[in-house]
Amino acid sequence: MSQDRREMPAMRPPMPMRHGGMRPGMPVQKPKDFGGTARRLMRYFRPHAWRIGFVFVMTVLGTLFSILGPDVMKGITNDLVAGLRHQWMHLPGPAFNWADIVRVxxxxxxxxxxxxVFSYLQQYMMAGVAQKTVYALRRDVYAKLERLPLSFFDGRPIGDVMSRFVNDFDNIGNTLQQALLQFVSSIVTFVGVIAVMLSISPLMTLVMFLTLPLSFFVTRFVTKRSQGFFVGQQRSLGLLNGHIEEMYTGHTIVRAFNMERRALETFDRHNEGLYESGWRAQFVSGLIFPLNNFIGNLGYVLVSVIGGLFVARGTISIGDIQAFILYARQFSQPITQLSSISNIIQSTIASAERIFELLDEQEEAPDPEHPVRLREPRGAVAFQHVSFRYKDDQPLIEDLNLEVAAGETVAIVGPTGAGKTTLVNLLMRFYDVREGSITIDGVDIRDMTRADLRSLFGMVLQDTWLFHGSIRDNIAYGRPGASEEEILRAARAARADHFIRTLPDGYDTVINEEASNLSQGQKQLITIARAILADPAILILDEATSSVDTRTELLIQEAMQRLMEGRTSFVIAHRLSTIQNADQILVMNRGRVIEQGTHRELLEKGGFYAELYRSQFGGSSVDEALREASQSGAAQISGS
Incomplete structure (x- = not known):
């Protein structure tokens, strides 16, 4: 939220990013504290410890059974070779031992x-563990967001928070479900394959090991070269996306100033840069697999030659050579997988670290153990020696004293950044005062729960907020459970009933996600109806008419006058003509109340307020300003 306008917009999460395997050379987001974050993430596995143990056992067994396949298969090969030799040598008796072949x-x-079966069981169980773990994390983060102070959201882009809530969870979920199983499977495969290869021929196993350093060197060399291209690709992609977003959101201005050609030239330049860096990154990183295959084929050739010599000498069987070649093909596969999975796990731990950073944020002060609740609030407000600052080294409000009787209207005026909305933030405990106290009906607001305190307020802000739903639901948002008659009465009081009934579906008209099927004035009238239905003891109006036309402004002002009747009201306004009848006017500048009084008193004082008024109405003296103010008020009455 900005400091000048405090209305929470509806947040639409971006589309979740698909999680795929990492490409070689792709830059990896690395965690700051891998071990600490991993241990903390493991705590979320504790409720599922037996399931994870079961999954690991299934993974090991499934991998081992898969590894034993070629070793068993060599029996068939040896039987077939023995049978063919028997036929060639015309020996007596059956050539093939079919019973043994069938048994194998x-x-x-x-x-x-x-x-x-084991692979299915491990996937099924791990899917449940992954989703339940992410569910617990998401639940904790959402609960944490509800306990965070407004200063947290003021100091962070909503997109960053949503990215943690969507993309990071998606990253963790996919890794838990896939990468961990692959990691265990790759380790078991690597160890098992080496053990079986050593049992067949230590010398040929040594030959295969000699190809590893060359494979590592090639992978590292290519990865270093491709990383720079991937960084350039991401940079070019960011420039291109930023340009497209700017041109799309500002297409009216682009056309109005005939800048289509320049926009297209900029797009072509960014697109060309993305093409150059993209194809270089893909080409260079794509060399890893053919180069490793070439190195692996060299190993196969050496193994085949040495194996052939062993077979010729009779020191090893053809079935053993066949099994060894199959194992040699599996030998390099887990190494490549482990390299890719290690990058994915690092990225996942980095995502978990971002989520834990959110969970470690300082929460707002807890509600009192024995809160006070106002049964029949009157709306008397008092600021007593209130001091506040957003930053420790930048004072904003110092020793503010203000008494507002029940039912009074207090207008707050001043230049942008003067601290007008800060008063509202303090009043609703979006922020807590540093010194002093704020009371409502004599009760310190810190002695109430935040929910009870904020239930005393109704707000109509400049930036209207309507959610995707019917007009009826949007009005009823002010008081859940309101009857149909109460909703209609609130709409009539807000002067919104007439235009609502002219819509195709009346009160059942669905407001789209951007609320673009209603005009700005219509949206404002609906928010006023919502506030009327809430029937608050204290009303806050923050620039509620600054972005509508004159006639709509008159309708909104009339609706707001009805809303303000009998309620304590705080009105933040730039148009001084709208606050002439306020019981008190606070003139703020740089966080301080520099003038206080009624409209006439402040004009007669000839200070900052009078200068603001003259700048809007063009008066050169107090008398002229007072006369023009009276004429303005009369004009408004006749216009309405």
């Missing part, structure tokens, strides 16, 4: 079936 096939079928 049954073993293979059983191994792969069990591997598939």
């Amino acid at each position: 096939l049954e073993e293979l079928a059983g191994l792969y079936a069990l591997s598939s």
Whole structure:
């Protein structure tokens, strides 16, 4: 929220980003404290410890059964080779031991079936663990957001908060569901493959190991080269997206000044930059896989040559060579997967770190244990020696004293940034005073719960807020459970009933998400009807008519006069003609109340307020200003 306008807009989260595998060379968002964040994230796994243990067991068993496949398969190869040799040598007896071959096939079928079953079970269980963990995190973060002070939202872009709430959760959920299983599976595969390869031939295993340093060197060399291109790609993409957004939101201005050609030239320049950096990044990073395949094929060639020599010497069987080559193909696969998964896990821990930073934010002061509740609020407000500052080194309000009787109207005027809205923030405890106290009907507002305190207020602000729903629902937002007659009565009091009935669906007309199917004045009248229905003891009007036409302004002012009857009202205004009848006018500048009094008293004083009034009405003396004020008021009455 800005300091001048305090109305919470409806927040629409951006579309969640799809989580995919990381491309080699892609820049990775790295956490500041990997170990601490990982341990903290693990605490959310505790309620699901037995499920995670079960998943890990299933992962290990499924991977081991998959690894044993080639080792069992070599039995079939050896039996077939023995049978062919038997036929070639014309030896007596059956050539093929079909019973043994069928037995091995049954073993293979059983191994792969069990591997598939375990894979299904681990995916099913881990999906539940991942979603329940993210659910618990999301629940804690949402509850935290409700306990954070307004200063948190004032100091951060809403997009950053939504990114943590959507994209970071999506990142964590996908990693928990996929990457962790792949990580465990890759480790088990790597260790299991090495063990079986060593059991077949230590020498050929050593040959395969000799290709690892070369593979690591190639991967690191290409990754370093491609990272710069990926950074340039992201930078160009940001420039292009920013330009498109600017041109789309400001297309009317672009056309009005005939700047289409320049906009297109800028787009082409950014698009060309994105193309250049994009294809270079993809090309260079894409070299990793063919180069590693080439290195892997060199290993296969060496293994095949050495294996052939061993077979010729009779020191190893053809089935062992076949199994070893299959294992050699699996040998480099987990290494590549572990490299990619390590990047994903780092990015996930970074996402978790951003979420935990949100959870560690300082919360607003808790409500009192024994709160005071006003049963029949009258609306008498008092500021007693109130001091406040947003920043410790920048004083804003110092020793403010103000007495507002029940039913009075207090107008607050002053230049932008004078502290007008700050008074409202303090009154509603969006911020707490540094010194002094604020009381309502003699009760310190810090002795009430925030919910009870804010239920005393109704607000009509310059920036109207309407949600996606019917006009009836938007008006009833002021008091849930209101009857149909009460809603209609509030709309009539706000002078909104007539235009609502002229709409195609009347009160059932659905307001779209941007509320663009209503005019600014119509939206303002609906917010006034909502405030009337709430029937608050204290009313806050913040520049409620500054962005509408003159006739609509008169209708809104008339509706607001009805709304203000019998209520304590705080009116923030730039148009001084709208506050002439206020019981008190506070003139603020740089956080201080520099003048205080009625409209006539302040004009006769000839100070800051009088200068503001003359600047709006062009008067050169107090008498002329008073005369013009009277004429302005009469004109408004006759116009209405």
